[in-house]
Amino acid sequence: MTKPSDADLRANLRERGLRATGARVAVLRVLLDADRPLSHADVCDLVEGGGFDRATVYRNLTDLVDVGLARRSDHGDHVWRFEHSGAELHEHAHFVCTECGTVACLPPEAVKVEGVAHVQDVHLRGVCVTCAD
Ligand SMILES: [Zn+2]
Ligand SMILES: [Zn+2]
Numbered sequence: 001m002t003k004p005s006d007a008d009l010r011a012n013l014r015e016r017g018l019r020a021t022g023a024r025v026a027v028l029r030v031l032l033d034a035d036r037p038l039s040h041a042d043v044c045d046l047v048e049g050g051g052f053d054r055a056t057v058y059r060n061l062t063d064l065v066d067v068g069l070a071r072r073s074d075h076g077d078h079v080w081r082f083e084h085s086g087a088e089l090h091e092h093a094h095f096v097c098t099e100c101g102t103v104a105c106l107p108p109e110a111v112k113v114e115g116v117a118h119v120q121d122v123h124l125r126g127v128c129v130t131c132a133d
Contacts, residue, residue, distance in 0.1 A: 004032065016067035023052045027060040028084070031070055037081035037094065037103050075103050075123050093122035099131035 004012070009028050010020035018024060030046045031038065038046070044057050052060075061082050064070035071085045075096045081103055093111040095104045111122050 012069065016069060018063055018067055021060075023047075023056050024060045024063065026052065027057060028064060028069065031064070031082060031084040034083065036105055037073065037075070037083040039079050039081050043082065073121060076125070077101060091118040093124060095124045095126065095128075097128035097131055098125055099127050102128055102130075104128070 006025055006029075009025045009032075013020040013024055013028065026048050027043060029048065030043050034042075034046075040054070040058050040061060043061060044052075044054050047057060061070065061072075065072045065082070068085060070082050072080050072082050073094070074080060075094055077096070083105070092108045093106045095106055096102075097104075106124070108118070111124075
């Protein structure tokens with residue numbers, strides 16, 4: 001998959017009725033580049049240039065959720081985490097490490113239940129490879 005350009009991202013935002021501000025494009029870019037759900041603090045650390053205050057980043061995250069470009073979930077530690085809701089990321093379970101709190105996306109086929117078309121919002125709990133060492 002080729003990486004969408006900033007122009008693609010701006011078009012994405014406009015399609016959903018959002019103004020394509022610099023902060024919004026930067027926040028959307030962070031979510032797209034991530035391979036796991038990110039907390040608000042993670043996004044603040046990763047956002048390019050870092051010239052946006054935390055409240056701006058938060059407002060933009062919730063805007064993206066409102067229009068369906070991102071999804072927000074609580075993985076059991078009462079911290080909202082955000083991830084891009086692109087086609088390939090839909091409908092999958094998550095693994096949460098009880099030691100370090102890392103949340104990882106599991107491939108859609110990781111959780112299969114007979115008679116269920118797709119499983120959504122399952123949180124598997126355990127210890128990640130890094131913490132098990
Ligand atoms: Zn861990
Ligand atoms: Zn995920």
